[in-house]
Amino acid sequence: MLVFVGKRILELLPVLFGVLLVTFAVTRFTPGDPAILMAGEDANQALIEATRVRLGLDQPIPTQFGLYVIRAVQGDLGVSYVRSVPVTELIGRALVPTAQLAGIAMIITVVVGIPLGIVSAVRPDSIWDFAARIVSLIGVSIPNFFFGLLLILLFSLALGWLPSYGTGTWRHLILPALTLGTFSVGLVARLTRASMLDVLSQDYVRTARAKGLRGVTVVYKHGLRNAAIAIVTILGLNLGSLLSGSVLTEVVFAYPGLGRLLVDAIFNRDYAIVQGAILVIAVIYVLVNLGVDLLYASVDPRIRVE
Amino acid sequence: MIATLKENPIVRELVRSRIAQISAAVTAIYVVLALFGPQIAPYDPTQLQTMPRQGPSAEHWFGTDELGRDIFSRMLVSARVAMTVGFVAVAIGFVVGGIMGIVAGFYRGWADSVIMRVTDVLLAFPGILLALAVITFLGPGLVNTMIAIGIGGIPGYARLVRGEVLSLVERDHVTAARGLGAGSVRLVAKHLFPLLFSSLLVYSTAQLARAILAEAGLSYLGLGVQPPDPSWGGMISSGQRFFLTSPFMAIYPGTAIMVLVFALNLLGDALRDALNPALRRSGG
Numbered sequence: 001m002l003v004f005v006g007k008r009i010l011e012l013l014p015v016l017f018g019v020l021l022v023t024f025a026v027t028r029f030t031p032g033d034p035a036i037l038m039a040g041e042d043a044n045q046a047l048i049e050a051t052r053v054r055l056g057l058d059q060p061i062p063t064q065f066g067l068y069v070i071r072a073v074q075g076d077l078g079v080s081y082v083r084s085v086p087v088t089e090l091i092g093r094a095l096v097p098t099a100q101l102a103g104i105a106m107i108i109t110v111v112v113g114i115p116l117g118i119v120s121a122v123r124p125d126s127i128w129d130f131a132a133r134i135v136s137l138i139g140v141s142i143p144n145f146f147f148g149l150l151l152i153l154l155f156s157l158a159l160g161w162l163p164s165y166g167t168g169t170w171r172h173l174i175l176p177a178l179t180l181g182t183f184s185v186g187l188v189a190r191l192t193r194a195s196m197l198d199v200l201s202q203d204y205v206r207t208a209r210a211k212g213l214r215g216v217t218v219v220y221k222h223g224l225r226n227a228a229i230a231i232v233t234i235l236g237l238n239l240g241s242l243l244s245g246s247v248l249t250e251v252v253f254a255y256p257g258l259g260r261l262l263v264d265a266i267f268n269r270d271y272a273i274v275q276g277a278i279l280v281i282a283v284i285y286v287l288v289n290l291g292v293d294l295l296y297a298s299v300d301p302r303i304r305v306e
Numbered sequence: 307m308i309a310t311l312k313e314n315p316i317v318r319e320l321v322r323s324r325i326a327q328i329s330a331a332v333t334a335i336y337v338v339l340a341l342f343g344p345q346i347a348p349y350d351p352t353q354l355q356t357m358p359r360q361g362p363s364a365e366h367w368f369g370t371d372e373l374g375r376d377i378f379s380r381m382l383v384s385a386r387v388a389m390t391v392g393f394v395a396v397a398i399g400f401v402v403g404g405i406m407g408i409v410a411g412f413y414r415g416w417a418d419s420v421i422m423r424v425t426d427v428l429l430a431f432p433g434i435l436l437a438l439a440v441i442t443f444l445g446p447g448l449v450n451t452m453i454a455i456g457i458g459g460i461p462g463y464a465r466l467v468r469g470e471v472l473s474l475v476e477r478d479h480v481t482a483a484r485g486l487g488a489g490s491v492r493l494v495a496k497h498l499f500p501l502l503f504s505s506l507l508v509y510s511t512a513q514l515a516r517a518i519l520a521e522a523g524l525s526y527l528g529l530g531v532q533p534p535d536p537s538w539g540g541m542i543s544s545g546q547r548f549f550l551t552s553p554f555m556a557i558y559p560g561t562a563i564m565v566l567v568f569a570l571n572l573l574g575d576a577l578r579d580a581l582n583p584a585l586r587r588s589g590g
Binding site for chain 1: 575
């Protein structure tokens with residue numbers, strides 16, 4: 001097991017290096033001089049030069065990248081060009097609301113998406129399967145920002161039950177979490193259905209049925225337990241759609257999370273934040289999926305051997 | 307020719323399945339609208355016509371937007387924008403990712419390692435994030451939106467093609483062709499690519515849906531297609547500002563995206579079932 005953990009972590013290093021390289025390149029080679037952006041348009045030449053030296057922009061590019069990596073590893077992502085606040089502080093503040101939002105959306109996904117997929121798979125081509133497939137297909141087809149607007153129209157404007165934007169109470173979280181969760185519910189239901197169908201067509205399931213075990217026992221003991229690995233993997237990858245979807249959801253509901261911080265920063269050309277936010281999201285995503293891999297390797301010895 | 311056409315699993319599925327027919331028909335309607343939309347459009351999509359934010363009427367079927375432009379005409383032109391971005395973005399992923407996958411799967415070795423690490427890195431940026439990173443670099447606009455979304459499609463194609471090639475090169479007909487002295491290019495073009503076609507077609511249908519959703523999302527954020535060019539996403543964004551009084555401004559384009567993406571996903575499922583009978587027998 002330890003060898004497996006070590007190997008997986010080693011494999012991660014080139015990916016993290018690549019992620020650092022991409023985030024560095026995307027923001028460093030963007031048109032516009034960061035020193036001017038940071039010092040201000042009307043700054044004199046001396047101030048711009050001083051800023052350039054302070055940011056390390058007078059160094060050769062490889063040195064700059066080296067410094068970026070060393071600082072990023074130490075948790076220093078630079079300073080916002082626009083607000084002169086450390087980027088880690090801004091990201092830290094935005095991360096909590098996004099984590100709440102994604103967390104609730106993930107719960108919705110697990111509670112709705114997985115049962116939907118199981119119902120589909122247990123009675124393929126039944127009316128239940130048909131209904132569940134339509135629901136999950138709508139889930140992956142409706143643009144989430146549009147779905148969010150429809151929810152606002154119904155629950156905020158027409159019924160007046162829930163706030164349409166902002167943050168503060170749990171009621172503020174309901175509509176954004178539903179909006180964010182819908183795509184994931186559809187995605188996870190579709191993938192759960194596929195992996196359950198796969199497992200339920202295996203010989204040992206037929207044997208279990210032939211032995212005369214009850215349908216429920218077969219589905220849960222023989223079906224779900226064996227499909228669980230695939231489903232947990234799906235949930236890990238699904239975090240990607242939650243992190244990505246949160247960008248649009250947060251903009252629709254003016255929700256102060258990481259996604260909106262990123263979009264605002266792109267508009268303000270605050271590349272320090274853009275770089276930091278994309279880096280943090282990618283690293284979270286990669287680490288969670290590493291966690292998922294290790295989790296099921298600890299449960300299923302077959303994976304470790306391979 | 308007719309016999310082979312009937313044996314084609316895709317044609318067979320289209321004949322057999324009502325769902326496949328409907329989804330293919332809806333997709334075809336959108337393609338026609340994308341091709342001829344600007345000619346069908348009753349008004350100039352960027353010209354002010356009448357009073358702003360008029361509800362649907364005989365003159366303006368879907369009403370007018372915040373500047374008094376005809377929403378129906380704007381939606382027709384947006385269909386072309388969405389389809390163009392979708393097809394070009396998918397083509398970028400298909401060509402670049404496909405070549406990467408073939409090289410990785412066919413030549414193995416260090417090329418395979420390097421290509422797979424590159425896809426790992428691209429896959430670390432989930433969904434729209436990679437596109438946002440590219441847009442930060444390139445700036446917004448129609449062409450850059452295609453590139454940004456296209457790059458996001460590369461790793462998926464690379465992995466799909468690599469996996470298929472790895473299993474296909476073991477097949478007897480490839481070994482036989484190699485034994486007869488076929489070169490790499492001939493092997494790939496004549497003996498591998500035709501067998502890849504069906505899985506690439508299924509995957510591309512789903513990718514087209516993904517690309518159209520991504521374009522809508524980027525344009526909604528204001529980072530995709532730029533005004534005065536119309537886009538469904540941009541129309542929803544401006545509709546949101548008048549959502550209390552004129553919700554139709556956002557609802558028409560939103561529905562247009564949803565119906566198209568739904569039809570594409572449905573078509574993708576139907577094609578997958580048609581090309582993979584094992585899945586269909588188990589109800590997939």
